[in-house]
Amino acid sequence: MESARIPAHVPEHLVRDFDIFTFVGEDEDAHRAWHDQVNNGPDLFFTPHSGGFWVINNADLLEAALPDWELFSSAQGIGIPPSPAEIPPMLPIEADDPYHKALRRPLNLALSPKGVVELAKSARELTVGLIDTIAPQGKCEFVHDFSLKMPMELFLRIVDIPSNDREYLIGLANTAIKGTVDQERFRAMGAMNAYLSEWIDRRVALPGTDLMSAIVNMDVDGRPLTKAEQVGYMTTVMLGGLDTVGGMMALTTRHMALNPGHRRYLRNHPDVIPDAIEEILRRYAISTVARYVTRDSTFGGIDLKEGDRIMLPTPLHGVDETRWDNALEVRLDRKPRDHMAFGKGTHRCPGAILARAELRIFLEEWLRRIPDFTIDESRGGVKWETGAVLGLKALPLVWNAS
Amino acid sequence: MVRITFVQHGGAEHEIEAAPGETLMRTALDNDVPGIIGECGGELACATCHCYLDPTLLKDIEPASADELDMLQGAIDATADSRLSCQVLVTRGFAGTRIRLPASQI
Numbered sequence A: 001m002e003s004a005r006i007p008a009h010v011p012e013h014l015v016r017d018f019d020i021f022t023f024v025g026e027d028e029d030a031h032r033a034w035h036d037q038v039n040n041g042p043d044l045f046f047t048p049h050s051g052g053f054w055v056i057n058n059a060d061l062l063e064a065a066l067p068d069w070e071l072f073s074s075a076q077g078i079g080i081p082p083s084p085a086e087i088p089p090m091l092p093i094e095a096d097d098p099y100h101k102a103l104r105r106p107l108n109l110a111l112s113p114k115g116v117v118e119l120a121k122s123a124r125e126l127t128v129g130l131i132d133t134i135a136p137q138g139k140c141e142f143v144h145d146f147s148l149k150m151p152m153e154l155f156l157r158i159v160d161i162p163s164n165d166r167e168y169l170i171g172l173a174n175t176a177i178k179g180t181v182d183q184e185r186f187r188a189m190g191a192m193n194a195y196l197s198e199w200i201d202r203r204v205a206l207p208g209t210d211l212m213s214a215i216v217n218m219d220v221d222g223r224p225l226t227k228a229e230q231v232g233y234m235t236t237v238m239l240g241g242l243d244t245v246g247g248m249m250a251l252t253t254r255h256m257a258l259n260p261g262h263r264r265y266l267r268n269h270p271d272v273i274p275d276a277i278e279e280i281l282r283r284y285a286i287s288t289v290a291r292y293v294t295r296d297s298t299f300g301g302i303d304l305k306e307g308d309r310i311m312l313p314t315p316l317h318g319v320d321e322t323r324w325d326n327a328l329e330v331r332l333d334r335k336p337r338d339h340m341a342f343g344k345g346t347h348r349c350p351g352a353i354l355a356r357a358e359l360r361i362f363l364e365e366w367l368r369r370i371p372d373f374t375i376d377e378s379r380g381g382v383k384w385e386t387g388a389v390l391g392l393k394a395l396p397l398v399w400n401a402s
Numbered sequence B: 001m002v003r004i005t006f007v008q009h010g011g012a013e014h015e016i017e018a019a020p021g022e023t024l025m026r027t028a029l030d031n032d033v034p035g036i037i038g039e040c041g042g043e044l045a046c047a048t049c050h051c052y053l054d055p056t057l058l059k060d061i062e063p064a065s066a067d068e069l070d071m072l073q074g075a076i077d078a079t080a081d082s083r084l085s086c087q088v089l090v091t092r093g094f095a096g097t098r099i100r101l102p103a104s105q106i
Ligand code: HEM
Pocket: A066, A074, A078, A091, A092, A093, A094, A104, A236, A237, A240, A241, A242, A244, A245, A248, A286, A287, A289, A314, A340, A341, A342, A343, A344, A346, A347, A348, A349, A350, A351, A352, A354, A355
């Protein structure tokens, strides 16, 4: 451990050797690892990795920290580690109120219930198209063949960019979020910014009715957005809906592959799918974000200093036994209220309604066409992905296609 | 406390005790009244707390802010009686009122 990075105010008994990028191996179940961690460790601990971070390790503390934007600021970066200065801030996520709230308005409207009615039609069309190609094959690698493709296709439709560049963008997005080498991640982010920048110029010159036109031509505090703001904003909207939705789809599908009772029940009772999705979001939450401590304070009984950084891992919330009984058990009728999969407070995910619609449509259409399927261990089985967004790197599936 | 009634689109009614000063959205959720989601928790960011108020009551209470009117454009089946219930505070004047809910929030 790099003890040089442990500040003087951090008590030694709260220091842990925790690296979010190597926390679990690719053959380990990440939520079971969080289950061990949250139910055995201290409620808050400090790791010297990634530049030095506090890590919240308790459901109640997570729920208290997420909405407290005055103590836990996002404006100095929510990345782990924080992005270098030349990368424009990701907006609206790396901004604080009231500026942040003003930025959210066009996004809130575009992803509102009414906006999602239209987007859900595109989502269904894309979902059915992809599954119809996969179903007769009797096998697929779910991540490559479905969960990387579908959310990117939907983003491209929402912003009205032709899908020719899909594979290029999927590669960049994957490295930008999942790259294990900092320099590679930042380089991919730079390339993505450059790509979006060109499209932004076109939408400013000739606005359409798409989401990118609405965002890049908005006013904030009575002035147009700067170029850096436009780029930072579009990058977030693109990345925000990719890995997250893809990761949730892969984890949902793995769960269904391992639980024949659940998949049969949902196939026969599609009206229960929304409740099932809520329960899956609780049990398999995926995002970890970071904050910056704005003042010396006591949190969870521990002294924090202004300038400390702190990680808020949502995956631990749903597996904390002090918050949920038999937390690891997926009960389709649990109807969990206030899970933290979409965050809480002013930064709560604006894409939640769309994400739920994508997941619902996916389960409806998949189970209708491929009702029974198992994990293909002969092709290496499940490979987990760790880091700021959990998910799967590989999910090989087989079924009887006749 | 004042007694108010939430009326589902299908006609089912939930008569409950509401505390003046509390938002209608919280009141509905805390009393397990179905038909209101309140996805964003009252941040005026989701329009899933949509309801219809009695037009006479609507005239007596604090009108919707510009931001609420903006977000109401994202609600499904909004009318002139529409409000986002996370922005509406219960007052004594709510006694006996009937709050109608839309067919669907999403
Ligand atoms: C199951 C899928 C998803 C999950 C689990 C998820 C999770 C989250 C979480 C936890 C946050 C809060 C971050 C924070 O507090 O710093 C967030 C914010 C955000 N999400 Fe999502 N998200 C999902 C889907 C989407 C989709 C589909 C979109 C866009 C189309 C999207 C766009 C965003 C944006 C722009 C923010 C920043 C909001 C702000 O800072 O005000 N997300 N998401």
